[in-house]
Amino acid sequence: QVQLVESGGGLVQAGGSLRLSCAASGRTFGNYVMGWFRQAPGKEREFVGAISRSGRNTYYADSVRGRFTISRDNNKNTVSLQMDSLKPEDTAVYYCAADADVVIRTSIGTYDYWGQGTQVTVSS
Numbered sequence: 001q002v003q004l005v006e007s008g009g010g011l012v013q014a015g016g017s018l019r020l021s022c023a024a025s026g027r028t029f030g031n032y033v034m035g036w037f038r039q040a041p042g043k044e045r046e047f048v049g050a051i052s053r054s055g056r057n058t059y060y061a062d063s064v065r066g067r068f069t070i071s072r073d074n075n076k077n078t079v080s081l082q083m084d085s086l087k088p089e090d091t092a093v094y095y096c097a098a099d100a101d102v103v104i105r106t107s108i109g110t111y112d113y114w115g116q117g118t119q120v121t122v123s124s
Contacts, residue, residue: 002026002098002113009094009118012086016122020081022096022115030054030074033099035111036081038092038120047106048094051079059104064090086122093117 003025012018022034035050049060051070058070067086072079079096097111105111 002029002032004096004098004113004115006094006096006115006118009120011121011123014086014088014122014124016086017082017084018086018120019083020094020096020118020120022079022081024077024079024098026077029077031100032112033101033104034070034072034079035097035099035105036068036070036079036094037097037108037111038090038094039117040089040092043092045095045108047108048081050099050104050106052104053102057104059106061106083120086120088122088124090120091122092120094120 005023008020036048039045051058055072069082095117096115098113099111
């Protein structure tokens, strides 16, 4: 059983930066691929990016690649999403999720545990 709690959301101007954090419970954090998803009003939840269990590999959606960076600390059971050059279209509720699969997946259906979400609003 894994419990996830996101934090760090807020309001930022376009072009600015924001760093989200996700704290996980349990002693087997390193056994999970960690993903970030987001859901804007009226839209489906979409994949943002994910990091491998070791933290050595990452994968990002085309919409955020080059602007967002995921990192993790398996000793502290945390994963972070550094968001730079933010755009108004990045406005959404952001969720962290844990996937027991070995490799990175992009489908929401493959993730086993989800955080409560944190709101990110980017003003123009």
